[in-house]
Amino acid sequence: MPKLSRKMLWAIVAGLIGAQLVLTLMMVHRESLTFDEGNHMFAGYMMWHTKDYGLNPEHPPFVKLLATAPLLGRALWVPELKGRDFKTEAYLSGRDWLARNDGDRNQLVFEMRVAAGLLAAALSLVVFLAARESFGDWAAIFALTLAAFDPNVLAHSALVTTDIGVSLFFLASTWCFYRYVKQPTAKRLMMAGVVAGLLLATKHSGVMLAPILVLLIAREIAAAEKGTRAREALRLAGAFCGIFLIGVLVLWSFYGFRYAARPAGLAMSTTLGNYVAPLGPHVSWIINLVGRLRLLPESYLMGLVDVGRMALFYPTFIFGRNIPHGVWWYFPAVIAIKTTLGLLVLAGLATYAAATRKLKWGREVDFLMIPALFYLAVAMVSGMNIGARHLLPFYAYLFVLAGGGAAALAASNRKWFAVCGLLLAAHVASSLAAFPNAMAYANEAWGGPANVHKLLSDSNSDWAQQLFQVRAWQERHPAEECWFAYFAHPEINPETYGISCHHLPTADTGGLGGADNVPAVIEGTVIVSAGDLSGCEWPAASLNPYDAFRRAKPEETIDHAVMIYRGRFDMTQAAALSRAQNATEAVGKGDAAIALALADEAVAIDPSSMFGHEARGDALAAMGRKEEARQEWDTALSEVRRLEPGAQPMFVPDLESKLNK
Numbered sequence: 001m002p003k004l005s006r007k008m009l010w011a012i013v014a015g016l017i018g019a020q021l022v023l024t025l026m027m028v029h030r031e032s033l034t035f036d037e038g039n040h041m042f043a044g045y046m047m048w049h050t051k052d053y054g055l056n057p058e059h060p061p062f063v064k065l066l067a068t069a070p071l072l073g074r075a076l077w078v079p080e081l082k083g084r085d086f087k088t089e090a091y092l093s094g095r096d097w098l099a100r101n102d103g104d105r106n107q108l109v110f111e112m113r114v115a116a117g118l119l120a121a122a123l124s125l126v127v128f129l130a131a132r133e134s135f136g137d138w139a140a141i142f143a144l145t146l147a148a149f150d151p152n153v154l155a156h157s158a159l160v161t162t163d164i165g166v167s168l169f170f171l172a173s174t175w176c177f178y179r180y181v182k183q184p185t186a187k188r189l190m191m192a193g194v195v196a197g198l199l200l201a202t203k204h205s206g207v208m209l210a211p212i213l214v215l216l217i218a219r220e221i222a223a224a225e226k227g228t229r230a231r232e233a234l235r236l237a238g239a240f241c242g243i244f245l246i247g248v249l250v251l252w253s254f255y256g257f258r259y260a261a262r263p264a265g266l267a268m269s270t271t272l273g274n275y276v277a278p279l280g281p282h283v284s285w286i287i288n289l290v291g292r293l294r295l296l297p298e299s300y301l302m303g304l305v306d307v308g309r310m311a312l313f314y315p316t317f318i319f320g321r322n323i324p325h326g327v328w329w330y331f332p333a334v335i336a337i338k339t340t341l342g343l344l345v346l347a348g349l350a351t352y353a354a355a356t357r358k359l360k361w362g363r364e365v366d367f368l369m370i371p372a373l374f375y376l377a378v379a380m381v382s383g384m385n386i387g388a389r390h391l392l393p394f395y396a397y398l399f400v401l402a403g404g405g406a407a408a409l410a411a412s413n414r415k416w417f418a419v420c421g422l423l424l425a426a427h428v429a430s431s432l433a434a435f436p437n438a439m440a441y442a443n444e445a446w447g448g449p450a451n452v453h454k455l456l457s458d459s460n461s462d463w464a465q466q467l468f469q470v471r472a473w474q475e476r477h478p479a480e481e482c483w484f485a486y487f488a489h490p491e492i493n494p495e496t497y498g499i500s501c502h503h504l505p506t507a508d509t510g511g512l513g514g515a516d517n518v519p520a521v522i523e524g525t526v527i528v529s530a531g532d533l534s535g536c537e538w539p540a541a542s543l544n545p546y547d548a549f550r551r552a553k554p555e556e557t558i559d560h561a562v563m564i565y566r567g568r569f570d571m572t573q574a575a576a577l578s579r580a581q582n583a584t585e586a587v588g589k590g591d592a593a594i595a596l597a598l599a600d601e602a603v604a605i606d607p608s609s610m611f612g613h614e615a616r617g618d619a620l621a622a623m624g625r626k627e628e629a630r631q632e633w634d635t636a637l638s639e640v641r642r643l644e645p646g647a648q649p650m651f652v653p654d655l656e657s658k659l660n661k
Helices: 006-029 037-050 062-071 086-101 107-135 137-149 151-156 163-182 186-200 204-223 226-254 272-279 281-292 298-312 330-338 341-355 363-381 388-412 414-434 449-454 467-476 530-534 547-551 572-588 592-605 610-622 626-640 645-650 652-659
Strands: 316-318 321-323 482-485 521-529 556-558 562-570
Touching: 006 107, 006 137, 006 151, 037 062, 037 086, 037 107, 062 107, 062 163, 086 107, 107 137, 107 151, 107 163, 107 363, 107 388, 137 151, 137 341, 137 388, 137 414, 151 163, 151 388, 151 414, 163 186, 163 204, 163 226, 163 363, 163 388, 186 204, 186 226, 204 226, 204 298, 204 363, 272 281, 272 298, 281 298, 316 330, 330 363, 330 388, 341 388, 341 414, 363 388, 388 414, 449 530, 467 556, 467 562, 521 530, 530 547, 530 562, 547 562, 572 592, 572 610, 592 610, 610 626, 610 652, 626 652, 645 652
Parallel strands: 482 521
Antiparallel strands: 316 321, 521 562, 556 562
């Protein structure tokens, strides 16, 4: 391979990262707010202005603070906080905050996305630097090209979420530790600790760095000469403690060195002890002990608990199936579907290059393989099966490994150079073919982006980013009345973007309200986004009111993720669900009579609706008619028992607690 001059090398780097940023900004400029962004943005703004770390502590502060830094000095309207559950507070207040201050202009959203997008450029740069130090200049160019044009990276590069940031700091943390191991200095140890702290302050999965470092230390001890192993173990154990202490100190700094999640006068909607209780006595004891000793901030601990709680009963949608729990093979399947064929083959060739000694297998390979495989293994058993974005740290290591393998093979002869070059070009071409809909990427073997919604859901295809395009569709059909099942409603209101369809019920409208009372038959236009089409938030397909639409061919598709159907449709299940949800909301407002009327309608429309019977029981109980309420709850429980066993735990405890009162 030709030798690259320093000037040429850095010109290529600048060109590739520049192209990545241009593509990213073009893409997110046309995207409406995605599912999680509003709550992150609002929480970050409130952290800067009121030091409130309790508005959805689901994720640590770093990305939220970075993204909202452009808003410093701006006195924006802030909704009155209502003391709701912390997630509900953050999502709905974030929705109202953005709707009032930004509307459909997306100006503030774009500014915050640009700030968050700096992490994507940093990730690409670290991929380049790690590959260059480990395998040389050409490996770095290969790896950087893979990272800069990867469709999964592009899809999330400038969103105000944590996935790019955690990928950056995972790779940076192990690379900094590699550099320390290779040349131990106080400066390199300090850098490793600071980067570890940034990882912890970005996402709770950063706690996996501790076992990863232990495994890397074990590798170093095993590779040391016999007479030096004890000394090496002691030195690396000390380094581990130093990195840990510096990292925790950096983490505390992002919470202003304050234990309490919220400022004086405000409290969390639940206590740490109550929130951790569902995770069992052993986990509860550990978390409560850490809290009592003030070893970590309260907000961080609440978020850590939230991760565990979310994984308890999180449904999975894959290959057209609704599964009420996580499955170990989900992420291997996601890799096969969401990775370009070029990268898959290059990853295989890297293994071949290592096996044939063309790529020397040593510390450099181990410091990439061990973190990547450990992270993948944990993801496979985590129970949270909702998107390729959760694999982005794995991809960061894969880019470097694939780049190293490609460079090693390309250096052996010209044929390998041509093969690796063609595979790299195929990776770029496949990604650009999906542009600007990188979120919905699937490789050609699986039918491409147009087919991905049949295989996967959530942020693999539809993270609620298409409202500008839906509005453009409605502007082309101004006289067409429509009913819209939108994945992120009511966390995001389509009306904010000028869309005037009726709202169909979703899993989220059940807890947050916002669905219209749906007729039992709709003759006209029904629009269903891919997340609701799949029913990915329901633990069983039978609960998805739009399951029948999956077997119908849409007349139009928007951005591979919003399906438009015209005709006459039986909406019995959606009609009953909407009334049951609205009845539950009415009970919460103290309107028991209205609630009972709605619940009566729900049960009349669909006598098998467990939601209708439960809502009717709730309304009767609110009116003091306890025995009638128990009969309705018992009927609801009987309907729940008809579900597949894995789906029942999401509903049985609540109904049993009502019956046992």
